[in-house]
Amino acid sequence: MNTNYNFNQLSERLSAKLTVNYENYLYFGGTAYLGIPQNKEFIEIYTEGIQRYGLNNGTSRGNNIQLAIYDEAEAYAAKLYGAEAALITSSGYLAAKLTVSAFAKFGAIRYAPNSHPALWINGDPGNQQDFKAWSRNLVKEINASNEENWLVLSNSLNNLHPEIYDFSFVNHISSTKKVWLIIDDSHGIGILNGGFSVLQNVPILPNIEVILVASMAKALGVDAGLVLGTERAISKLKQSDEFYGASPPAAAGLYAFMNGQEIYKKAYKKLQANVKLFGQLLPYDSNWLNTDGFPVFLNKEKAIEQRLLAEKILISSFPYPDRNGSILNRIVLSSWHDEVDILKLITALQFE
Structure with missing residues (x-):
């Protein structure tokens, strides 16, 4: 913006109203869709979690001393969002990176339009197509190809040019093809399908393995990352070095997530x-x-x-x-x- 004021060096909390240089502004930006960062009731629960678990937990998930809440929160999230199993990390970016890294060699890789950088393997795939046209062409390509295994990576929606993506195209993929579909639902979780996730909109098919990755820091207001998938997929991810060696998110945030529904x-x-x-x-x-x-x-x-x-x-x-x-x-x-x-x-x- 052409202004004498510096809006990218704020020293106050983001909320509906901001005060900059002694002037009051209404703020309509960011990703705190549910207003959780300034929700007094949620903050009270989060504070209870701090009192119970402390500010953070710097030990890895591979440590021999563990807090039970991490397994509890994963089981809770899986049941809440309709998945077999879940994995929780310190950020959505890490959740996506460890997932993509684990399955990158499964088969031919295709990116949906405007996929988030957290899903990229070798830089920007440069796909700016229309999603509907892309999905139609993808089905044709997969069905006509001799390649049996495919890895498809996509956001659940385009939050910049607002569009919620339709994944019903997977119904038209040949049953002889095996597809791993990784969907980044960072901007949809807590918002789509009555406040749940994109999983409710993806057809369940024996040849399509769906994995959802998401940042919990947007609508859900918790600094953590989430992966939802089958028991087999989550078990594989929990064997990864990234999961085993990384510190988990603050337990207090997960306590608030579980008790703040x-x-x-x-x-x-x-x-x-x-x-x-x-x-x-x-x-x-x-x-x-x-x-x-x-x-x-x-x-x-x-x-x-x-x-x-x-x-x-x-x-x-x-x-x-x-x-x-x-x-x-x-x-x-x-x-x-x-x-x-x-x-x-x-x-x-x-x-x-």
């Missing part, structure tokens, strides 16, 4: 109400792009970030796909916004 549900309902209200009040304009239920609204109007800045409103605004690209402007709603915040945003968007 009612808070998540309440926050999810609040978020969906905010998305509905904003969508209903938003003036019709072809410059807007969003997808049902997801709290991100892309705007193509030139310099809209400057117009909103003049009204003391900050949005997500940065060059894409790299620092030399065009500015990508998105409004991100959260459960920490209230109706007054959204009405002020709507008024500013109509301001001429």
Whole structure:
């Protein structure tokens, strides 16, 4: 943004409202979709976890002395999200990297459009195609190929140009082919399918092995990474050096995750109400792009970030796909916004 203020050196917590240089701003950016980082009830539970387990645990999962909560949280997450088993790491990035590394040699590798860097094996695959067209072509390629084994890597959705991906295309893959499908659900977990994950939308087929990887630091508000899959897949991952040697996340965060489900549900309902209200009040304009239920609204109007800045409103605004690209402007709603915040945003968007 062209401003005299430095918004990337803040010294306060991120929330719906920010104070910069003694001026108050509304903030519609980030990935705290459920507002958990500032949820007082959740913080209370997290504090209980700190009192019980301390601030962190610097020992690896291979240590002979272990906290029971790590196995408990993995079993809890697997049951909650409908998987056979789960693995929890210190970050979503590590969860994805150890998973991709473990299965990289399974077969021919194909990347879906706009896959997250955590899924990359040898740098940016450079796929900017339309997801629907890509998936149709992928099915044709797999079915026509002599290659039997395939590794397909994809995000669950595009959070920049909002689109929730449809994985029903796997129904059309030949049953003679074996496919490992690794899906990064970092922006979907806690949001998709009534507040759960993308797993509920992926067909269950004997020849398709699905592994979900995710950061728990976004909607779920916990600094940890998660892998969901079959008992066989998770067992293999737990034999990896990355899992065995890395320190786990803070136990207090997992304690809050396990004991905060009612808070998540309440926050999810609040978020969906905010998305509905904003969508209903938003003036019709072809410059807007969003997808049902997801709290991100892309705007193509030139310099809209400057117009909103003049009204003391900050949005997500940065060059894409790299620092030399065009500015990508998105409004991100959260459960920490209230109706007054959204009405002020709507008024500013109509301001001429």
